[in-house]
Amino acid sequence: MAADRLDEVYIEQLRNQGEGRALYLKVGENHMKPGTCGYFTETRQWRPIVHLGDAEPSELAAEGWDPPTDALRIVSQDGIEWPIKYSASVTDISTAVEAGASVPGAPVLGKFSMSFRTGRGAGAVLLSEGVVNSHQLERDSLAYQWVKKPRNMQKLLADWETELSEERRTLWLITSTYVVDSCALAVLRSETSCARIGMDIQTVNVAQASASASWWRQGSDQTWNKYKKTDTGPVVVFMSGVAFRTGRFRTSKLFPNVGQGPKTRAGSSKSLHYPLNSAGAEDDPWVADIIPYYDGERAGELRKLLDDLANEKASQR
Numbered sequence: 001m002a003a004d005r006l007d008e009v010y011i012e013q014l015r016n017q018g019e020g021r022a023l024y025l026k027v028g029e030n031h032m033k034p035g036t037c038g039y040f041t042e043t044r045q046w047r048p049i050v051h052l053g054d055a056e057p058s059e060l061a062a063e064g065w066d067p068p069t070d071a072l073r074i075v076s077q078d079g080i081e082w083p084i085k086y087s088a089s090v091t092d093i094s095t096a097v098e099a100g101a102s103v104p105g106a107p108v109l110g111k112f113s114m115s116f117r118t119g120r121g122a123g124a125v126l127l128s129e130g131v132v133n134s135h136q137l138e139r140d141s142l143a144y145q146w147v148k149k150p151r152n153m154q155k156l157l158a159d160w161e162t163e164l165s166e167e168r169r170t171l172w173l174i175t176s177t178y179v180v181d182s183c184a185l186a187v188l189r190s191e192t193s194c195a196r197i198g199m200d201i202q203t204v205n206v207a208q209a210s211a212s213a214s215w216w217r218q219g220s221d222q223t224w225n226k227y228k229k230t231d232t233g234p235v236v237v238f239m240s241g242v243a244f245r246t247g248r249f250r251t252s253k254l255f256p257n258v259g260q261g262p263k264t265r266a267g268s269s270k271s272l273h274y275p276l277n278s279a280g281a282e283d284d285p286w287v288a289d290i291i292p293y294y295d296g297e298r299a300g301e302l303r304k305l306l307d308d309l310a311n312e313k314a315s316q317r
Contacts, residue, residue: 004122006187007044013087013124014304019134019178020240024187024225028232032239034137035072036174037147037156049156052143058215066151073138079177080132084125090188091119115196118197123188125195126237128141128180132236136176145244147173156244171244179234186223195223248275 007024014022027046032038040046050065053074057067085119086093096113116125139144146152156171186195227235 004189006042006189009122009189010124010185010187013089013122014085014126016088016236017085019238020176022124022238023236024185026225026227027236028230028234029177029236030233032174032177032236033133034035034074034174034176035143037171038167038174052146063153064155066146066149068142068146070142072142074135075138076133076135078131078133082128082132082136084127086116086125087118087123089118089120089123089126090116092117113196113198114185116192117194118188118191118307120191122190123193124184125188127184127197128237129182130180132180134176134178139176140242143173143175147171147244147294155297169245172239172241173244174239177236177241179236180236181234183235183237184224184226185237186225188223193223197224224253246257256292 010024011022023046025044025046031048032046033051033053036048036049036051038046050060050063052060052068053072055063060067084093092115096115116123121221147156153175184197186197188195280306
């Protein structure tokens with residue numbers, strides 16, 4: 001585990017939360033929102049290319065994009081209260097009450113420290129201050145269809161950083177996000193790791209502290225990454241989307257055997273391998289293409305979309 005990157009450990013450990021892909025490095029909502037296309041650099045920094053939901057069709061056309069066939073609508077849910085989120089491996093959570101003073105009308109006011117340890121292997125913890133807001137595309141398929149248009153595909157592929165290695169060239173189409181004004185997160189690399197944080201807190205149940213907490217007192221250890229809202233907007237803590245991996249694939253190998261991708265040990269589909277329409281595909285048996293897979297909770301909807309696309313292309317052969 002010592003050789004693993006902290007961001008990769010964090011993502012893997014919080015997969016059980018269900019909100020999507022956890023983000024270890026700070027990303028502001030203005031740079032990542034439903035309808036954003038972008039990619040992660042070699043150092044895992046997020047780089048947006050275009051925000052589909054922010055621009056008018058005429059603006060996109062002026063920049064050389066083929067506009068979406070319909071306006072992208074975003075469904076939001078505000079005021080969500082989260083408890084502390086941690087991986088299943090975190091089994092030892094302890095609190096210590098320090099000196100504090102009561103405040104009229106407050107159920108409890110105290111200075112606390114909380115410590116987190118894992119019972120096995122690595123672990124991860126996410127603390128959110130205040131409420132959480134979620135945003136999601138009402139129709140993922142509209143944005144997906146926009147990406148697969150040849151003109152848009154070519155422009156997106158032209159925006160890769162030159163230092164990105166081929167295996168890292170993955171384009172993300174963001175379909176949903178969860179954002180907070182302030183948060184702290186930590187990675188526990190082994191059973192011997194401990195993450196401790198001090199806080200001034202006003203709540204009835206310390207273990208479920210969320211919306212009423214003001215975290216980040218002096219004295220917290222160096223394990224934590226602490227992020228706050230800035231001019232780039234609230235902090236994105238979870239995202240979901242469709243990822244498009246680049247590569248060169250022989251079309252005869254992809255059709256007509258269209259289906260789910262490689263199986264994991266558990267038998268679930270690891271990825272979906274479908275070619276997209278691209279200029280010159282009919283003339284060149286080896287074509288540069290991007291292949292989508294889904295990283296979210298609505299895989300069934302996208303799988304049907306991809307099946308329809310594959311059947312349509314196969315019928316044209």
